[in-house]
Amino acid sequence: MQTDGVGVLRQNHQEVLLKPGDWVFYDSTEPYELAFPEPYEQLILKIPAVMLASQIPMVDTFTAVRFPQDAGLGVLAKQMMLNVSEQYDALSVDHHQRLARMMIELVAASINSSFLKREVEHSNRAGWYMKIRSFID
Numbered sequence: 001m002q003t004d005g006v007g008v009l010r011q012n013h014q015e016v017l018l019k020p021g022d023w024v025f026y027d028s029t030e031p032y033e034l035a036f037p038e039p040y041e042q043l044i045l046k047i048p049a050v051m052l053a054s055q056i057p058m059v060d061t062f063t064a065v066r067f068p069q070d071a072g073l074g075v076l077a078k079q080m081m082l083n084v085s086e087q088y089d090a091l092s093v094d095h096h097q098r099l100a101r102m103m104i105e106l107v108a109a110s111i112n113s114s115f116l117k118r119e120v121e122h123s124n125r126a127g128w129y130m131k132i133r134s135f136i137d
Helices: 049-053 072-090 093-136
Strands: 002-004 007-011 014-018 023-025 033-035 065-067
Touching: 014 065, 023 065, 023 072, 049 093, 072 093
Parallel strands: none
Antiparallel strands: 007 014, 007 033
């Protein structure tokens, strides 16, 4: 998550501009590039690919995609990431593990809700295309 300054992430022929509060998913096992034209701060959450893949269909399609942080699950994920990072040192190892599981669930839910929204938007566009096409023909 970009917490200060701006940055650009490039991966899989995609590019995304990151502003404070934005969070993005990328695969650190694949080539990627991060660029920062000015001083910046980020909060990095590392999630094992196996854990995400078991919860998110086609997880690789979400690399270099900015997730909404101003509504819905994106807001909850952003706030939880910030709050956990601020309190992390004061918590026990047991709490770290529990919070990690909860964070993974919330990130997965946020990504899945973005996926469903994309599918609905794509389906709506396809429906309009068919209607327009039948009107023209």
